[in-house]
Amino acid sequence: MSAPKVFESEYRFCLILWENEPVSSRRLSELCKEQLGWSKTTTYTVIKRLSDRGVLKNENTVVTSLVSKQEVQQAEIEELMEKKFENSVPAFIAAFAKSKALSDDEIEQIRRIIEK
Amino acid sequence: MDEIIYLIQKFLTFITVPFLEIVNISITAGWIVLAVLVLRLLFRKAPKWLNCVLWGIVALRLIFPFSIESVFSLIPSAQTIDPTLPYLNEFKINSGIEPLDNAVNTQYADFVPMAERTVDVTIILACVWLSGLVIMLLYALASWARLKMSLKTATKKEGNIYQSEFVQSPFVLGIIKPKIYIPYKTNENDLPLVIAHEKAHIKRLDHLIKPLGFVLLSIYWFNPLLWAAYVLLCRDIEAACDEKVVKELDEQQRRDYSTALLNASISRKSIAACPLAFGETGVKERIKGVMNYKKPAFWVIIAAVVICIVTAVCFLTNPTDSRKIDYSPDISPELEKTISEEIVKHNKGSYLDGEFACAAFKVLATETVSKPDENGIAITVYLVSSYNEYSTEDGKLIEMGGNGTPLALSFVVNGEDSYALYDYWEPGMGSSYIKDLQAKFPTALVNKVIDGGYSQELIDNCKAQAIAYFGLNPEDVTVTYSEPYSTVALEAKFDYELTVERSKTSGVTWMTDETFYKKNGFHAYLYCLDKAYVTLGSKSVYIGDALNSEKLYVDTLLKKAEEDVKNSKAKTDILKDGGTKFYWYDGYTIIKRNTVDGNKDLIITYADISTTEYSAAVKFISGSIPTEKETTTTAVKKPRLIVNGQEINANGYIEFNKEDNYVTLPLFTIVKALGATVENPTANDVTIKYNGRKYLLNKDKNSLKITTERNDFNFLAKLPGTTHSAECKAVGNEFLMTSERLSYFLYKEFNAKLRFDYDTLVVRVESNDDINGVTAPVGYNDEPHFDAVIVENNGSSLFVEAYGNNTGIKEGTQATVSLKSVLSHIELPEMKKGDKVRFIYDGTIQETYPLQIPTVWAVYELED
Numbered sequence: 001m002s003a004p005k006v007f008e009s010e011y012r013f014c015l016i017l018w019e020n021e022p023v024s025s026r027r028l029s030e031l032c033k034e035q036l037g038w039s040k041t042t043t044y045t046v047i048k049r050l051s052d053r054g055v056l057k058n059e060n061t062v063v064t065s066l067v068s069k070q071e072v073q074q075a076e077i078e079e080l081m082e083k084k085f086e087n088s089v090p091a092f093i094a095a096f097a098k099s100k101a102l103s104d105d106e107i108e109q110i111r112r113i114i115e116k
Numbered sequence: 117m118d119e120i121i122y123l124i125q126k127f128l129t130f131i132t133v134p135f136l137e138i139v140n141i142s143i144t145a146g147w148i149v150l151a152v153l154v155l156r157l158l159f160r161k162a163p164k165w166l167n168c169v170l171w172g173i174v175a176l177r178l179i180f181p182f183s184i185e186s187v188f189s190l191i192p193s194a195q196t197i198d199p200t201l202p203y204l205n206e207f208k209i210n211s212g213i214e215p216l217d218n219a220v221n222t223q224y225a226d227f228v229p230m231a232e233r234t235v236d237v238t239i240i241l242a243c244v245w246l247s248g249l250v251i252m253l254l255y256a257l258a259s260w261a262r263l264k265m266s267l268k269t270a271t272k273k274e275g276n277i278y279q280s281e282f283v284q285s286p287f288v289l290g291i292i293k294p295k296i297y298i299p300y301k302t303n304e305n306d307l308p309l310v311i312a313h314e315k316a317h318i319k320r321l322d323h324l325i326k327p328l329g330f331v332l333l334s335i336y337w338f339n340p341l342l343w344a345a346y347v348l349l350c351r352d353i354e355a356a357c358d359e360k361v362v363k364e365l366d367e368q369q370r371r372d373y374s375t376a377l378l379n380a381s382i383s384r385k386s387i388a389a390c391p392l393a394f395g396e397t398g399v400k401e402r403i404k405g406v407m408n409y410k411k412p413a414f415w416v417i418i419a420a421v422v423i424c425i426v427t428a429v430c431f432l433t434n435p436t437d438s439r440k441i442d443y444s445p446d447i448s449p450e451l452e453k454t455i456s457e458e459i460v461k462h463n464k465g466s467y468l469d470g471e472f473a474c475a476a477f478k479v480l481a482t483e484t485v486s487k488p489d490e491n492g493i494a495i496t497v498y499l500v501s502s503y504n505e506y507s508t509e510d511g512k513l514i515e516m517g518g519n520g521t522p523l524a525l526s527f528v529v530n531g532e533d534s535y536a537l538y539d540y541w542e543p544g545m546g547s548s549y550i551k552d553l554q555a556k557f558p559t560a561l562v563n564k565v566i567d568g569g570y571s572q573e574l575i576d577n578c579k580a581q582a583i584a585y586f587g588l589n590p591e592d593v594t595v596t597y598s599e600p601y602s603t604v605a606l607e608a609k610f611d612y613e614l615t616v617e618r619s620k621t622s623g624v625t626w627m628t629d630e631t632f633y634k635k636n637g638f639h640a641y642l643y644c645l646d647k648a649y650v651t652l653g654s655k656s657v658y659i660g661d662a663l664n665s666e667k668l669y670v671d672t673l674l675k676k677a678e679e680d681v682k683n684s685k686a687k688t689d690i691l692k693d694g695g696t697k698f699y700w701y702d703g704y705t706i707i708k709r710n711t712v713d714g715n716k717d718l719i720i721t722y723a724d725i726s727t728t729e730y731s732a733a734v735k736f737i738s739g740s741i742p743t744e745k746e747t748t749t750t751a752v753k754k755p756r757l758i759v760n761g762q763e764i765n766a767n768g769y770i771e772f773n774k775e776d777n778y779v780t781l782p783l784f785t786i787v788k789a790l791g792a793t794v795e796n797p798t799a800n801d802v803t804i805k806y807n808g809r810k811y812l813l814n815k816d817k818n819s820l821k822i823t824t825e826r827n828d829f830n831f832l833a834k835l836p837g838t839t840h841s842a843e844c845k846a847v848g849n850e851f852l853m854t855s856e857r858l859s860y861f862l863y864k865e866f867n868a869k870l871r872f873d874y875d876t877l878v879v880r881v882e883s884n885d886d887i888n889g890v891t892a893p894v895g896y897n898d899e900p901h902f903d904a905v906i907v908e909n910n911g912s913s914l915f916v917e918a919y920g921n922n923t924g925i926k927e928g929t930q931a932t933v934s935l936k937s938v939l940s941h942i943e944l945p946e947m948k949k950g951d952k953v954r955f956i957y958d959g960t961i962q963e964t965y966p967l968q969i970p971t972v973w974a975v976y977e978l979e980d
Contacts, residue, residue: 008281008300009269037272046269 005079006055006072012036013046014065014072017056022064128239135242142339145177148431149341155423156348164359164405166420167352171329173428174345178332245338252334256327263289270297277311286310294323306376309361309369313376316360322353355405374403441558445482447497450533455479455497455525458537463503463519470505470516472585476577477501477523478570480561485526494538496526498557500565502574506582513582513593520574522565524556612668612676614659616704617647618722624733627660627720638709640670643721643733645704659720670708670718674699677706700724709734901956903978904931909947911935915966916953931967952978 006014016031017023023031029043038046047063050056056065085091093110152170159166267289270280277296286298296314298307317323326349333346358377362370447455459475481498504518526539543552554562583590625642633639640663642648649656650668662668677699680686687700699706700723707719707730719733902922907930908915914933918925925931933955947953954976955969962968 007269009271009279012271013269035272037278038269042268 005053005075006050006067009036010046010050010055011072013038013043013050014055014069017063017065018069022062025058025061025063028063128243131246132238132242135245136238138245138335141178142336142342144431145174145336146339146341148174148177148427149345151427151431152345153348155427159420159423162416162420162423164352164356166423168325168349168356169424170427171345171349171352173424173431174342175329175332176428177431178336178342248337249334252337253331256330256334267297273298277314286314288314288317288323291324291327294318305372309373309376312361313357313373316357317353320353320357320360322357326350326353354402358402358405377403440484441481442483443481443560445479445497447479447482448533451497451527451535454527454535454537455499458525458540459501459503459523462540470514471507472582473503473505474578474581474585475501475503476574476581478574480564481558483558493529494526495529496524496539498522498524498561500570500574502571502578504575504578504582506579506586508586508588511588513579513586513588518578520571522553522557613651614701614704614720615647615649615651615656616642616645616720616722619644619646625660627663629664632664636670638717640718640720641733643719643725645721648704648720673706673718674708696730698725698730707733901954903952903954906947906949906951906953908949914947916955919952925961925967929967931961931969933969933972935972947975947977954978 013032013036016035017028020028020031025044025047028047029038029040032038032043033040047056047058051058055067056063081087081089081092085095152167152174155170156167266282267278267280270278270283273279276294277298279298279300279302281300283297283299286296286302288294288296296311296318298310298314302310329346329349333342336342358373362373365373455477456475459477460473463475464473477499479497479499483496483498485494485496500520500522502518502520505516507514507516521542524539524541525537526541527535527537530536541556543556550562550566553565557565579593580590583593625645627640627642627648628636640660642660648659650659650662651657657667659668663670674697677686677688680701681688681699685701689698689700690696697708699708702723704723705721705725707721707725709717709719719730721730721733725733902918902925903920904916904918904925906914907917912935914935916931916933918929918931919927921927955972956976957969957972960970962970
């Protein structure tokens with residue numbers, strides 16, 4: 001089963017959650033206020049939304065994640081591959097190489113990965 | 117319901133005033149926009165902030181209705197459309213460009229002559245404007261709220277910089293605490309440049325300027341020039357902002373900045389939709405601008421500043437009157453004395469000769485004018501004045517008459533403090549008043565004068581002068597008011613003359629006051645006349661005063677007119693609209709407007725007025741002057757009817773054939789009294805729908821047919837104790853009624869009280885609506901009737917002896933007439949022995965001795 005879809009802003013929220021879990025929703029809202037500039041209601045809305053989507057659970061005002069950071073990253077990459085590169089790894093790498101000026105070292109590294 | 121309609125009407129009229137102001141401001145602002153467009157083209161090389169400042173000048177003009185005047189003003193006219201337009205009787209523009217004015221004004225003169233229409237059109241336009249404004253603002257608010265909603269989850273990057281997946285390209289949002297929103301995907305290299313750009317926006321206060329621009333655009337949405345201005349403003353803001361950022365950058369950084377611009381602007385649809393946020397607009401030009409940026413030379417900056425100042429002076433001020441007007445003049449005691457004397461001299465003799473006459477005035481401005489004939493100085497003094505005449509009686513102060521009016525007095529100045537009057541100007545009466553004032557007085561004074569804030573002060577001043585003159589104790593002075601003249605009451609005599617003065621413009625003067633209206637139920641008007649005086653002996657009195665003070669009755673006026681017709685001094689004619697009567701004199705025309713809604717206005721107008729012109733006058737009167745009457749009739753939708761191919765007049769009534777002595781039955785009265793609706797008017801028939809029943813009025817048959825869908829239709833015009841109920845019986849679901857029964861129907865259906873006079877039927881409709889009496893010939897010639905002399909009247913019955921040729925009863929026959937049988941709704945005349953009367957009865961005679969007449973419909977008194 002692939003991990004549920006998490007949007008960028010929600011991902012930022014999840015980063016805080018992963019770092020601090022298990023965490024009370026109150027503390028979480030304080031952290032979000034501090035680090036994301038979110039209002040309390042926004043935080044609670046996002047908690048509700050993500051718990052509906054099965055990303056986290058909120059029991060007795062204690063929030064814990066149900067999905068790990070790696071799972072989310074994996075899912076993101078899979079989606080990207082599927083959507084934009086028709087699951088073609090070379091296309092993906094080509095695009096990646098174009099967008100970023102790669103140093104010779106980096107090119108060498110990538111070449112080695114591909115050759116393996 | 118009526119109240120709601122009234123309030124809506126009030127509101128609609130209310131919004132036309134700001135609307136016309138807005139239109140005027142928008143037109144003047146349009147001139148500036150054109151100027152700015154030209155300047156932008158001429159000074160393409162100038163720093164971009166110059167453009168923003170120029171738009172600022174446009175905004176200032178839109179926000180503040182400037183009244184500063186300057187000779188440098190390049191605005192052709194500050195008031196293209198007169199804000200008092202709804203009260204004027206013609207549409208006229210004054211754009212300051214003569215050929216345009218001429219073209220528009222002659223165009224309109226042909227087909228929009230009525231004040232009524234300008235009011236209507238203005239109201240409609242004002243409504244359209246208001247709806248547009250509301251839609252624009254709602255749209256802005258809605259899109260702002262939506263954007264704000266989606267930005268809730270935006271995560272803080274640092275300080276006031278936020279990131280969100282819903283952001284496609286960077287922008288600033290917020291009025292008090294503006295925040296910068298950027299997409300997550302922003303290229304790391306671009307980031308500092310993008311942020312620098314947005315921060316520059318905030319520093320420049322663009323996040324305030326742009327919403328303000330949009331609010332102004334919402335108000336002036338109907339002006340396409342301002343849409344252009346708004347679009348260009350958005351571009352210029354970005355360009356100026358780029359300029360601010362780029363100033364600090366070197367060549368390579370500028371290249372990077374351009375790349376960042378391009379990256380940021382890839383998709384900007386969603387932001388462009390929200391007017392209160394920033395979108396990146398005009399990327400191509402901006403990149404060009406960035407790459408070509410050169411630090412402006414010092415002299416360029418100086419030139420830009422000069423351009424701004426010159427533009428501001430030329431376009432933020434209104435054109436001056438080239439007149440030399442002093443608004444806070446020093447008036448020498450000598451001039452004051454002269455003015456006072458001239459006012460007294462001018463008015464003396466217009467009123468009852470009071471023992472003491474005095475004037476009080478307040479000078480609003482003086483104007484230096486060229487002397488009419490030779491070289492020298494002359495001045496015109498603009499003032500508001502009050503003139504009063506007083507007498508005393510038993511220690512009481514009696515105000516004998518007077519007036520309060522704005523004046524423009526022109527004097528030739530002969531050396532030191534000596535003034536000779538050469539022009540005494542006062543405005544015309546009624547609707548020409550405002551127009552005259554606008555033509556003569558300096559614009560700045562007109563509203564001051566119309567407000568009339570000075571009048572009480574001036575009257576008090578006059579009173580104080582009188583108290584001092586008579587040596588009365590100011591503590592216990594009571595003021596009583598005299599009639600405008602006393603001598604002989606005009607109602608008894610016909611030996612007065614009416615003199616009038618034709619006005620150059622068309623307009624209605626309302627002669628009579630509320631008291632007159634309450635007593636008489638109608639008003640008297642002057643149409644296209646400046647003055648109308650009745651003379652009595654040596655006295656000449658304004659006819660309005662004479663009517664209001666009941667020294668001259670409308671009846672007297674009309675009786676005299678009838679007399680004059682007999683003596684061939686005047687001609688007369690009756691309009692086929694229910695009795696509007698014209699009396700044509702050599703110098704003027706008196707019109708007695710007699711219509712079914714009780715509107716029996718008296719109109720005095722110029723000689724030879726045609727009927728078409730007359731209907732214009734009537735429209736003018738009912739359209740321009742709201743009366744109590746008007747508000748009650750607006751609730752009823754006036755039916756438009758065609759009978760016998762002829763259109764029924766605006767008040768919508770049908771006229772039955774007079775020659776055949778049938779009732780003139782005003783359809784309007786029925787419709788109004790029933791609260792009915794009118795449908796299917798055809799050449800001869802009119803159907804009135806009321807309460808589930810249909811009433812068909814047929815012109816040819818002079819009858820009323822009632823039809824209904826209901827089976828239990830049980831309405832019979834059953835006349836008590838008569839056989840006529842049989843004639844009225846329903847056939848199927850229809851039945852017919854003819855004239856007399858129609859009267860009964862009126863009584864029965866809406867409690868109309870009928871009074872039979874000798875030759876008229878007066879229908880009084882007792883209804884909550886304001887319906888005054890309707891007079892029409894009664895149709896008794898067709899009914900059985902006999903004339904008789906009263907022998908005895910015992911209260912409940914009459915013993916009479918017939919005379920003359922009668923139907924059914926021979927001359928000399930005696931009969932008993934039961935008065936109980938006479939219709940209860942008919943008022944009987946007083947009858948005593950020897951009186952001659954005519955009985956209208958149902959034709960039934962009981963052959964007893966003496967004969968008995970069981971059913972009498974009506975009794976008329978006959979003259980010997």
